[in-house]
Amino acid sequence: MKLARTLLAVCLCLTAIAGFAQKGQNNPLFRFATKAEAQMLITDIDQYTNGWNQFDINVRMQTNEGRKSQLLTLAMSCVQNWSDADKKKVTNAFNGVIASIKKQKLTLHYPDEIVLIKTSMQEEGGADAYTRKNWIAINENVLNNAQETQLKSLVAHELFHILTRYDLNFKKAVYQTIGFTVLDREIIFPTDLMEKRISNPDISRYDSYAPFTVNGTTQNYTMVTYTDRPYEGGNLFDYMKTGLIPLNEHFVPVQESGKTIIVPVEQAKDFYEKIGKNTEYVVNPEEILADNFASLIMEKKGLPNPEVIDRIREVLKK
Known part of the structure; x- marks a missing residue:
């Protein structure tokens, strides 16, 4: 009996420190990875790391001759231990998100x-x-400098x-x-586009499209973040461009003279009519919606297009 009480006390203590929430329909179970576990997760050869092209590697390594093995080694070296203060901040942010979900009576389904x-x-x-699979990586600078509300919004976005x-x-x-249809399969990008696409760990599948009107013609398009030049120095975000890829009736990207057509989003006159103007982070429907979801969780007021938030709320109440 004494041993059982001791084990129970230890478990309760670890739960409080690690940031576990009771598992349930609206209670995600979250925990803080040890440095060793985090290094294993971040160097996993998965769909994201398998999808890196040479530009992805170069821009993250900030070199013209990067290798995947070097980038994986860099990622491993970037992992850090959690301090008790960090854990408390993130736990408070998660608990704030959970409280908002319960208050608004939203129904969400989480991984284990x-x-x-x-x-x-x-x-x-x-x-x-950023996220991969069922894990969230958070920048140490955010943990050191973000206000409580900012961290809560960030957690909601990544969730x-x-x-x-x-x-x-x-x-x-x-x-x-926001007018996008998700296919049951991924859209296969041609080789020339794969060489210039900028990979985003938050996008697990490129499988969505929406009709947009360009030069008076309405056609289905998928969104892509890409670079229009090789790595020449500087930061990842210096190279990011957002475009629309026209799709044929089989949802295959359209090419012209052997090159995949990329249309600047500004040429789609109905682009913002569909997605709204609640966020400037419009690189992909996944990121657009993540920002809107965060605004919903934060109960943000005065947005240009509150109807987008209302539609998301209706989805989460079904």
Whole structure:
């Protein structure tokens, strides 16, 4: 009996420190990875790391002759240990998100657990955070400098990526709120586009499209973030461009003279009519919706297009 009470006390203590939340429909179970575990996760050869092209590697390594093995080694070296103060901040942010979900009576479906990683973020160009599979990596600078509300909003944004990755039905429904259809398969990009596409760890599949009107003609397009030049120095975000790729009736990217057509989003006159103007982060429907989801969780007021938030809310109440 004494041993049992001791073990129970230890478990309760670890739960409080590690940031576990009780698992349930609206309670994600989250925990903080040890440095060793985080190094294994961040160097996993998965769909994201397999999709890196030479530019992806060069821009993250900030060299013209990078190798995948070097980038994986860099990522491993960027992982850091969690301090108790960091854990408390992130736990408070998660609990704030969970409280908002309960208050608004939203229904979400989570993976069995969400794993949290702390990193210097050099491996992703200094981004605030990103996700892969069921884990979220957070920048040490964000942990040191972000206000409580900022961290809560960031957690909500990254949680959205976990949700769409975990629940395809949710992804299909929520993408429809801004006019995008999600296919049951990934759209296959031609080689020339794969060489210039900038990989985003938050996008697990390129599988969505929407009709846009360009030069008076309405056609289905998929969104892509790409570079129009090789790496010449500088940061990842210096190279990011957003374009629309026209698709044929089989959802295959359209080419002209052997090159995939990329249309600047500015040429689609109805682009912002569909996605709204609640966020400037319009690189992909996944990121557009993640920002809108965060605004919903934060109960943000005075947005240019509150109807987008209302539509997302309706999806989460079904």
